[in-house]
Amino acid sequence: MVHPRVLQALGQPLLGHLDPVFLALMNEIQALLRATFHTENEFTIALSGTGSAGMEAVIANLIEPGDRAIVGVNGVFGSRLATMIERSGGIPIRIEAPWGATIPIEALEQELARSAPVKAVVLVHAETSTGARQPLEDVGALCRAHDALFIVDAVTSLGGIPVEVDTWGIDACYSGTQKCLSCPPGLAPLTVSPRGMGVIRKRQVPCHSWYLDLSLIADYWNDHSRAYHHTAPISMLYGLREALRLVHEEGLPPRIARHQVNSDALMAGLQTLGLSPLPSPGHRLPMLNCVTLPDGIDEAMVRTHLLQQYGIELGGGLGPLRGRVWRIGLMGESCRQAHVLTLLNALEEIFAGQGRPAQPGRAVKAAEEVYTHSLGSARRGA
Numbered sequence: 001m002v003h004p005r006v007l008q009a010l011g012q013p014l015l016g017h018l019d020p021v022f023l024a025l026m027n028e029i030q031a032l033l034r035a036t037f038h039t040e041n042e043f044t045i046a047l048s049g050t051g052s053a054g055m056e057a058v059i060a061n062l063i064e065p066g067d068r069a070i071v072g073v074n075g076v077f078g079s080r081l082a083t084m085i086e087r088s089g090g091i092p093i094r095i096e097a098p099w100g101a102t103i104p105i106e107a108l109e110q111e112l113a114r115s116a117p118v119k120a121v122v123l124v125h126a127e128t129s130t131g132a133r134q135p136l137e138d139v140g141a142l143c144r145a146h147d148a149l150f151i152v153d154a155v156t157s158l159g160g161i162p163v164e165v166d167t168w169g170i171d172a173c174y175s176g177t178q179k180c181l182s183c184p185p186g187l188a189p190l191t192v193s194p195r196g197m198g199v200i201r202k203r204q205v206p207c208h209s210w211y212l213d214l215s216l217i218a219d220y221w222n223d224h225s226r227a228y229h230h231t232a233p234i235s236m237l238y239g240l241r242e243a244l245r246l247v248h249e250e251g252l253p254p255r256i257a258r259h260q261v262n263s264d265a266l267m268a269g270l271q272t273l274g275l276s277p278l279p280s281p282g283h284r285l286p287m288l289n290c291v292t293l294p295d296g297i298d299e300a301m302v303r304t305h306l307l308q309q310y311g312i313e314l315g316g317g318l319g320p321l322r323g324r325v326w327r328i329g330l331m332g333e334s335c336r337q338a339h340v341l342t343l344l345n346a347l348e349e350i351f352a353g354q355g356r357p358a359q360p361g362r363a364v365k366a367a368e369e370v371y372t373h374s375l376g377s378a379r380r381g382a
């Protein structure tokens with residue numbers, strides 16, 4: 001869901017991409033993004049294109065032909081990153097983990113020592129295909145000790161769980177607008193550390209992508225040069241500014257707490273229906289709840305029923321998880337108590353219709369207990 005204020009912002013009259021009023025809007029977006037990423041990086045922008053454009057820009061600019069990059073592969077987006085590293089002429093060193101698991105820091109440490117020199121370590125913070133939450137706190141220091149850059153995909157995490165770019169020593173971090181920031185798809189928030197920008201400016205050969213060349217894009221976002229590169233998607237930037245204002249009006253800590261309490265309540269209800277979280281405790285994403293299914297239900301039929309009768313869309317499993325899990329999003333504006341309770345109620349009804357023994361109201365009650373216990377400690381969304 002997108003807040004009505006964001007929809008209204010998208011319809012504002014247009015400005016030229018070098019209009020002083022528009023340039024002030026760009027500055028405001030940069031300040032709001034720095035506060036969202038928790039960074040002081042000067043190069044903090046909204047790149048034209050969806051989250052994948054952010055991914056492609058970071059890889060295409062930081063990886064030169066022949067560079068080795070360690071990449072965690074435990075789902076769809078880790079393998080997409082490995083493909084992009086390859087297409088940039090780099091050598092991806094894949095550290096694989098089962099889908100639903102995370103990449104152990106010991107494995108990163110061993111590989112950094114074994115494969116030196118390594119240009120970058122690349123990790124997906126929130127693996128949307130599995131619901132796994134990758135710990136990042138200690139990776140930055142490890143990368144610095146091995147003179148490697150630290151690259152993080154925060155497409156699904158930003159605005160829903162903490163993303164601490166400076167504290168965690170991240171050199172390049174990108175996100176997308178349509179996950180926990182609750183804006184339509186179309187921009188990729190992106191930040192690069194001074195160390196990362198230094199690497200980009202000292203490339204041996206120019207970035208093969210002209211459109212995503214961050215050294216050129218930096219000259220447009222830089223308040224002192226404002227050199228035309230490509231026409232900014234002005235309406236989308238209006239929308240993003242409003243979405244970011246909403247994030248900071250709520251406040252990041254309360255927003256993060258809201259994501260957690262709604263996820264806890266959803267999980268408590270789902271467990272009574274025989275659905276269990278795929279990732280292990282401590283490694284579960286609140287905005288992407290990935291659960292394994294009980295035996296004997298026709299999962300595709302239940303999802304079709306939910307969509308057609310209740311207007312609720314759940315994600316199915318991808319790759320090796322096809323038919324085995326559901327992925328239930330609770331992101332940004334959509335992360336609210338009413339949605340959790342409506343889904344649990346609908347599932348109780350559908351499961352009962354499929355002949356599964358159910359105690360009516362049990363799942364909803366389990367969720368309500370979580371809300372009662374957290375009362376006052378977190379806003380839950382209307």
Ligand SMILES: *Cc1c(COP(=O)(O)O)cnc(C)c1O
Nearest residue numbers: 050051052077126128155156176
């Ligand atoms: C959605 C997503 C992307 C890709 O973003 P698009 O906006 O679909 O291009 C990349 N990484 C992760 C972890 C995602 O969830």
